[in-house]
Amino acid sequence: GEDVEQSLFLSVREGDSSVINCTYTDSSSTYLYWYKQEPGAGLQLLTYIFSNMDMKQDQRLTVLLNKKDKHLSLRIADTQTGDSAIYFCAESKDSNYQLIWGAGTKLIIKP
């Protein structure tokens, strides 16, 4: 079936690294995405990775993809208060360009 799972909450100290995890079920997914949603705002695309890649780095963000285990992670280095948000993982199905979404992980930053 189609399912994307994420932990609901993650709490980290300011300055530490945050690692948000996601598991998906459809091995035919072509792209996997991370979106950020701040309170009262829409969804902001953070980064995406093509399914034939293992890793993608973009400034403080590192995405790791383990296709064998269907596991995706987002690492945020040097976490800041501005990183407080809900982070959504999504997978794209090549057949109809639709996204299957996780329920989101709320990142809480402790001072």
Next chain:
Amino acid sequence: EAGVAQSPRYKIIEKRQSVAFWCNPISGHATLYWYQQILGQGPKLLIQFQNNGVVDDSQLPKDRFSAERLKGVDSTLKIQPAKLEDSAVYLCASSSDPTNTQYFGPGTRLTVL
């Protein structure tokens, strides 16, 4: 490049009333999506357009929801009559094939009393 525009940003109505939301996608994006996001959940796809044609509306409650994209650019989503459970944020997104990277508008927060 201008992003996806949506209006209004907020709307409060009473149950059984009707409401309409408007979306203007990023210029040149052929695919447009409407999502419903209930508090604490991920977005749920309501309808997907490719230009002015409907690709998928399987999760659109067609007894009360309707959507159109007449000229293949702007789109409107209508609810008539609204129910309490329609309270949610309605998100519009657009993409240009083939990567399917979807870009979202700020959303319309609907409260049904």
